[in-house]
Amino acid sequence: MKRASLPLAYKMALAFLAVLLPILIAFFVGYRNSSRQLERLILDNMRSTTDDREGDILLFLEMTRNRMEDFANDGLLKERFEKALGGREEEALSEYLIKDKLPLLKNIYRISVISKEGRVAASTSSAQVGADKSKEEFFINGMKGVPVTERDAGYMGPELAITAPVYSVDNTRRLGIIAGFVPMENFKKIFTGEQAVELGAISAWDITKQYRTIEVYLVNKDSLMLTESRFVRDSVLRQKVDTLPVRMCLGETREMTGFYRDYRGVEVAGASMCFPSLKWTLLVEVDRDEVLKPVEKIRMQAFTTGSVVLLFLGGLFLFFRRAVVSQLRALSSASGSIAMGDFDVYIPVRTKDELGLLTKTFNSMAKGIKDSTFALKESEERLRAILDNTINVVYLKDTEGRYILINRRYESLFRVKKEEAAGKTDFDLFPREFAEKFRENDLKALSSERAIEFVEEAPQEDGTHIYISVKFRLLGPNHLPYAVGGISTDITELKRAEASLANAQRIAHIGNWDWDIVKNELRWSDETYRVFGVSPQEFGATYEAFMSYVHPDDRDLVNKSVEDALYRGKPYSIDHRIKLSSDTEKIIHEEAEVAFGKDGEPIRMSGIVQDITERKRAEEELRKLYNELEKRVVERTAELESAKNNLEAVNKELESFSYSVAHDLRTPLRLIDGFTRALYKNCEDMLDESCKDYLNRVWNASARMGQLIEDLLSLSYAMGAEMHHEKIDLSSIASGIIGELKKAQPEREVEVDIEEGLISRGDANLVKIVLENLIGNAWKFTGKTPGPKIEVGRAGQKGGRPVYFVRDNGAGFNMKYSDRLFGAFQRLHSADEFPGTGIGLATVNRIIMRHDGEVWAEGEPGKGATFYFTL
16 A cells, blocks of 8 residues: 655645744844944944034134134234334333233144234234234234134145234224134044143043044045044145035035945945034934944844754755755756746656646646747747848738838848837938838738739938839738738849940940850850841841851851850850951851750850940050060160169269268368468467467367268168168157257257157168158257257158157247258258258258158247157
């Protein structure tokens, strides 16, 4: 006898007896209440601490303000202030402030008395006497009342200025103000309780005793810290505090108590107080992790208690899980997989009870869903693939003409996305005259049981196109039309082709023909008849009739070519002559393809014929011209070879001349320079000023001649040196040239800006000469300019090549003389004004030309010049 399985209802009842929901709810409620109560206590503590510190700050400010008002009403101070304003006993007022007033204020480190014009008449700091404070914010505010003003930079860093107006002894005239300055550091005394001790308290308030991470600080109107941070060094007026309580205080004048992220990005418990008149925010904050540690203890106690309960009820839960929960989880997981699109699920049947029957039913249902979904998805994908990849326009509209579906071809032709077209009608997408015709045809299709073909026109970007549209209605389950479908084929090109084919054949002298081999019937186009110079009535329309026109000498060629195409699979493409009835000859070109039947026998041959008589004649003339040209090329090549040899000889002579100049001219110049110096040294006492001037001119002329020789040699080198193309770092070369110029003239202060990463290709030595000349000119022509500046960089492209530039703010030049810049010995400035030989830019031009580049310049007198070049 088989043992009966326990019904699912009893198993579920047994499982619910062991449910832990009441225990979990109790733990959760207790933990949550404790946590909330602790948070309230913490926030109340934060608020209380903030209230205390706010009171201390206000007390401190009020005491200081009252003291300054007392000083302002001091009769002796007024009397001495009036005398000081009259230019008498100024030092007496300062001494009075130092000896009798400053010692009364422990928090104020400096006191100044300022006239109503803003001049410091007396001060405890002698350096301040006579200073102009008329533009200072604290002075402007002080003339209006007894304000407290924040100052960013005092002698001891950030400070507060507490001011009060001072009137004459008879109180009829305002003499100016008295100002006391308090370092912001003194607020530490308020936050630590030191001020309370100074006022008579027994002990100071230590903020670290209660919480390790607690912090009290002030934030000004610019959201910057006014007091030091415990966590960030040098935070005063540097640390930005853009937190929620600061924004609320500055923007809405609302105070806040709660949990939020502080300026470090750390979650804290805090409270804020606003000082609207000063636009300050006072904040007391402590890290959330520290203050909520007791909650963690409560959580651990709850965890311990729950663990004991779980161990006690573990057996029941294990049974519930093995008997029911695992199977239900499997069903739930499988249901989720099916919902996510995974239909390959199967759940093992472990029992024969209701749960097992449910599992078996679920498996059958999953298989049915998989089969149905796969078939539906496959059908949809096939349909979508067909619709989106067809060259035809496909669309679906409801009975009101609103679009339900369009394919990709529709989107691309009419520039509308399927999401945009959905729900719209033709009147929304097309001009009215087209939309009305579409709607008329749609209504005809909706009323017809069969598909109807229409010829329709539709506007596109390149004009109006002609379509063949097949439209049909779709019926719903109630056998009533619910939509109209359409498939439209663009026949614009076909229509145009039909209209232009005959014209094209006529223009190109190309005709077409078709030969039915089985019936031996030959059909020619109109152009074919014109090529053969015969009318359709005169032609026999057979292969033999065609052969009668072929030139007798070419008939064997034509017959063999036809047989090769029909029976040997060779291409049919030949040129041959035809003889017309007027005894004239033409040369024609023919090409054709052969169609074969199922048995492999040829059944049809179709091809084209083209009159190439004129082309053949032109080819013959071209061949003659080619032969003549080839002969001339040979002769010209020989001439160029000879010229090349002559050029090499000239270059060698130029190199020899350069060497001669370098050595033969330098020696006399050295002798002239040496003897002139010796003459000046030995005969100085015998020479008058005129003779000395003559000798100086000789020296200068020999120096210019020497520089001219060097520049000519450089030009010669640039024209004849062998080039080696390589990768060049223009930025590095320019930096080196600037460094040498600074060494030569260390007394000059020139601002230099060289763009990094200027990389090109060329001969490194020659390109360095280019930069030496251009940067050297910029250095020279900024010599008389205040604030000289030189820039080296890149300025876009020209002809696909990067454009580099050297720019200065020096003497500049007149653009109407720019064509003279790059010529040898051409100068736009006198030698007395700017020394030079006029060879440098000519050398630059030669080097750039050898690099197949281009160089040009822009300038304006007195506003500098820019030289551009490409490589």
